[in-house]
Amino acid sequence: METYFTVLLVSILLMSCCAAVENTNCTSDANCTTINSECDTSISRCRCGIRFYDSGTNCQPRGYNGEDCTDNVANSCLFTGQLVCKNDNKCSCPNTDTHYWDATSMTCKPKKPLGGDCSAAIECLVANSECATKCQCQVNIYDTDNADSGGTCEPFGGTSSEVSVGKELEANVTGLTPGVMYTITVISVDSNSRSAVQKTSPQPVNQATSMF
Numbered sequence: 001m002e003t004y005f006t007v008l009l010v011s012i013l014l015m016s017c018c019a020a021v022e023n024t025n026c027t028s029d030a031n032c033t034t035i036n037s038e039c040d041t042s043i044s045r046c047r048c049g050i051r052f053y054d055s056g057t058n059c060q061p062r063g064y065n066g067e068d069c070t071d072n073v074a075n076s077c078l079f080t081g082q083l084v085c086k087n088d089n090k091c092s093c094p095n096t097d098t099h100y101w102d103a104t105s106m107t108c109k110p111k112k113p114l115g116g117d118c119s120a121a122i123e124c125l126v127a128n129s130e131c132a133t134k135c136q137c138q139v140n141i142y143d144t145d146n147a148d149s150g151g152t153c154e155p156f157g158g159t160s161s162e163v164s165v166g167k168e169l170e171a172n173v174t175g176l177t178p179g180v181m182y183t184i185t186v187i188s189v190d191s192n193s194r195s196a197v198q199k200t201s202p203q204p205v206n207q208a209t210s211m212f
């Protein structure tokens, strides 16, 4: 009795899994009663319409970027080969760290380095960057490589020896040990335009501190 019950339960679970719509024979769409299903006359089986997927019980709309889907269910997102269903049951590009969804071409495109043309911040690859017409560092953050393109965006004070002096022509640097030779590098940031081309004085100034 117990064995029979278990077998019955398993067969009910199997039946309710995975392809409820495709199990139905048909000769025309009228035979396919599940909402948003249709008859695939080449195999005489019902299937979900092209913009829908079989959730196991009914036909659900396939998700656009950011929309709902079912993890591990093939084609539960639109744009097969581009969008995938992540384990949070949302559609997105396979790697959102390196790629963004481009709604115009309906494809996942590689994010852009500093200096790359952009129309939204999501297109910019580097942390602490933003989009003007090109990817650039955010306010009060500087481009480490001092070049038209590439580099990373680092906040002032990002390393222990960096001192932000603000908008000054002169600055007092404190906390130095007398008698020690320091290399002082001046990093200047064009914070008005923050264009990708940021002029800095790349030559370090060697400055010994005096004892008094």
Ligand SMILES: *[C@@H]1O[C@H](CO)[C@@H](O)[C@H](O)[C@H]1NC(C)=O
Pocket (backbone or CB within 6 Å): 025
């Ligand atoms: C569906 O069709 C197949 C082949 O035509 C047939 O063997 C099967 O019994 C049918 N199933 C149902 C549920 O009508």
Ligand SMILES: *[C@@H]1O[C@H](CO)[C@@H](O)[C@H](O)[C@H]1NC(C)=O
Pocket (backbone or CB within 6 Å): 025, 026, 027, 028, 030, 031
């Ligand atoms: C499909 O519907 C037609 C018309 O109602 C019916 O004659 C036929 O038996 C149905 N076929 C299946 C496989 O249900």
Ligand SMILES: *[C@@H]1O[C@H](CO)[C@@H](O)[C@H](O)[C@H]1NC(C)=O
Pocket (backbone or CB within 6 Å): 168, 170, 171, 172
């Ligand atoms: C630097 O320190 C000197 C002496 O304390 C002071 O007179 C001067 O205004 C300071 N300069 C700046 C830019 O803070």
